[in-house]
Every structure is written in structure tokens, then in C-alpha cells.
Amino acid sequence: MNFHAVRSIYKFEMARMRRTLVQSIVAPVLSTSLYFVIFGAAIGSRIPEIDGVSYGSFIVPGLIMLSILTESISNASFGIYFPKFTGTIFEVLSAPVSFVEILLGYVGAASTKSVIIGTIILGTASFFVDIEIAHPFVMVLFLVLTSVSFSLFGFVLGIWADGWEKLTVVPILVIMPLTFLGGTFYSISMLPPVWQTISLFNPLVYLISGFRWSFYENADVSIILSLAMTVTFLLVCLVIVRWIFKTGYKLRT
């Protein structure tokens, strides 16, 4: 294992986060805080409790997930796309590093950023609403698994994209709608039966449901199923990345 390389890539990516602190940390925290103010305090105070949890508290896990998903994807995709765009990727590709080491560096850094952002948002949310964490270990597990899975997904996206538009189209047109329709702001049990069934095809339902369960023990689907879906998504992304490095897809001619 080339630990020096992993450390170098990781440090390089984390340095990028420090250089762009406002964009990396302040912006997602601010936008999520606005959700708390609008949906939690202003509108949420007029909405009745959901499964015994105030609306403001109910949306906290979903909003943290929303930030983690979007930040994981954007950080990881940008992290690998920018070197492709500028041409500096040649150095990584010509270095004595395996795909596992490249992943540990890039995806590790993107996941770290997401976990930091998720933790900050959690802390910020506690200023606005009452938060309980019934299963802290499961909460951390979901936080880390989701960060890693979607950072991997972002990494794949960054390699696949051959232009800035492609880089942004998936997060905006696919991930964002799926997150909003995945139970961030509501329980899918509040939907008509048909839409409840349709929602089960949305993979993000399982992530948000599982994460919410770790807070309030309320879930739309079973925690085991949520965990299984998250791990499955992680494995699928790993297989795709393995294939990319084996074939050199969009990396080596």
C-alpha cells in the first residue's frame, strides 16, 4: 500500500476545502439553516407532530441527508473532474498507485468533508429545535456510509462527465428531486397508497428513513432494509469504480 500517496491526495483535497471554506462549509450550513428557519420555525410551528415528533425536529435528519448527498457528490465529482479538466490527472495516472489508493485519497477526503458538514449542520439544528439521537452508533454509521457511498457516486460522475454541464446535471436533475421526494420533509406514510408504493422505488427513501430511525426510532421502512440498501449502493459504486480503473474508461486511452 502506497500510504504516502494516499496521504498526499487526501491532504491536497482537504487543502482545497480550506481554500474554499465559504463554498465548502459556510454555504451548505447557511442554506440548511434557512430550511430550519423557514420549515422548522415559521411553517413547522403550524404543522402537527409526526409520529410524536415536532415537525421542526422531524426534518432534521432529512436535511442533514440532503446536505450530505449533495456535498458528497459535488466534492468528489469536482475533486476528480478538475484534474481531468486541467490535465493534471496525468500525474496521478502515471504514479505508482492502485485504484484503491486513489479512492482512499479522493473519496476519503470528500467523505470527510461531508461528515464535517453533517456534524456542523446537526450542531446548528440544535440551536433551532430539540434533537434526540436514540441510536448514536447507527446515526454515525449512516452518516459515514452515506458520505462514502455518495462520494463514490460523485467520483464516478466526475470521471464520466466530459463537461461542466454534465457535472451539474445529475445532482440538480436527479439527486435533488429524489431527495425532496424521498421523505426529507414528510413521512411517506402521509402519501396516498399509490405514491407510497412509487416512493419505495426511490433509493433515497431508505437512506433518509434509516437515518431518521437513528434519531427518533420512526421509519418508513425497516432499519435493516435501509442499511442493506445503503450497503448495496456502496458496493455497486465500488464495482463501477473498479471497472473504470480496470478498463481505463475516460481515463486512459
Next chain:
Amino acid sequence: MQPILTISDLTKTYAGGLQALKNVSLEIERGEIFALLGPNGAGKTTLINVVCGLVNRTSGTVLVDGHDIVDDYRVTRALIGLVPQELPTETFETVWNTANFSRGLFGKSADPAHIEKILRSLSLWDRKDERIMNLSGGMKRRVLIAKALSHEPQLLFLDEPTAGVDVKLRQDMWNVVSELRESGVTVILTTHYIEEAEKMADRVGVINHGEIILVQEKTRLMRELGKKQLVLHMHEPLTEVPPEVMDYGLDISDDGSELTYTYDTQREHTGITALLGALQSAGIKFYDLNTSQTSLEEIFVDLVKRPQ
């Protein structure tokens, strides 16, 4: 001693069908400076990129220090440094950080003293804390060389290292390459400046249409393929080559003021003495003479123009 680089029957065909390399075989000895010459699109960069792992080979073998570039990629890549043709740099990083990043990436532990030595040798030390985006093109080129040298490679590829740089920097680069050679590093450089190859290289390889058409020691190449010319500046302009020296195949200038004799340096008798004697016997006077030798550039142009 085992060559530092052994390429055997290497071919590369791109997805679009372009055959960039055709059964290329080449051996590079340790410590030599090898100049790979060829026109645009000849396959120089593809060859380098295959060795460095940036392009997948279609067939053939490439061994670096006896190790296969695919099976033992960790060993081979750690031995190689690459300075690419373009100037891809981490725009927002400082010179110091990017050089240290490269060293770590290639599996070496931090060694600030070594990085400092490289930056000083490339006149980058005073700008080590500057962001790369603030540097000129020439300085960025130096940064790329510093990055490539950061992990102490044994085999350094310089792909058009002095393209677009000023005379001073070019001279600095030549000095750096000379120092590398003294320290035992093997250097393979591609260049459009034939003068560069002529000045620095021990051996020259010419690639055209994906095929190595010649590999030769530079001095021997220039001796064997080069020609020497003797130019006689006539006292009185001539209207035609005098019949007394017709057998020497002389060329006459348009204004009749110069006679040029082309001779083979390899021949035991160049014919110069006999020619001068014949001119004297015929009473043809000249007031000056000089000799010139074919440059590597002329040899190169001649080689790539030959039908395949």
C-alpha cells in the same frame, strides 16, 4: 548491464483505428541522453505515454529496469519521471506544496532538503510560496520539471521541454539535464529544436508514422549520414564549371562566384587535394575557402522525407 528501458514490438492502435505505434523496439541504456525526434503526429508522445502508463498498449512488451510496466507498475512508475508537453499545473497550489505532493504521490516520504535542492537548481526557490497561477509559462515549465524530479526518478521523460520558453530558460534546462546525466539519471527527450538534440543527446532516435526508422549514436549519425562541403570563393565569376574539374561534381552558384564540392567524410580520400591541384593547374584562382557540415536538422529532414 541491463538497459533501463526495453521496448519490444510495441504497437498501439487507438479506438478510432489510428495505429500510432507499429512494432516499435528500442533499448535505452542507463545514464544516456536519448533524443527522440519526429514530426508532429509521429508517435513520440504516444510512446512516452505508454511507458508512463497513461496510454494502454495494444501489444508488445515494455520493461523498465527489467520490470513489466503493467505487471510491476508500482516498481516501474516509481522509477519514472515525466514532464509532459502541455503545462498542466495545480493552478491554486503553491510551488512548494505541489512539489511535495508529487513526491508523496510517488511513494516517497517527505524530504524538504531534496525539494529545496531541486527548487534552487531550477531557480524556483525564491518563488516557492507563490501560487502557480501567478507564474509565467516558463516558470510553470520549471515547476513541472521540479515535480518530475521530486521523487528522484532514474528515468526522466522530457516531452518537448523547451517548447515556447525563452533562450535563458532553455540554457538553464540544458544545464539541469547535464547535471542529471552526471548524477546518473537517464533522460529521454523529444524536441522540435534539433539544435537541442545536437547539443545534448548521446543517441538519437527518429520516429515517423509510428515506426522507429533510425537509432544511432549522434556523432556516428552525423558522421555517416552527414556530408561535408567545401566552398571555394572565386577570384573571377565563372559562367560554368570548368571542364578541368568536371569530374568532381561541383555545383556553381547562380552568380558564378562560388564553387561547392560535396565530399564523403567516410572515404579514405576526400579528393580535396586533387581538386585544388586541378584548379591550380587550370589557372583558376580563388581568394577564400571554407567547409561546412550537414546539421542534424538536415539529416532529420532528409530521413523523414524518405518514402516509407
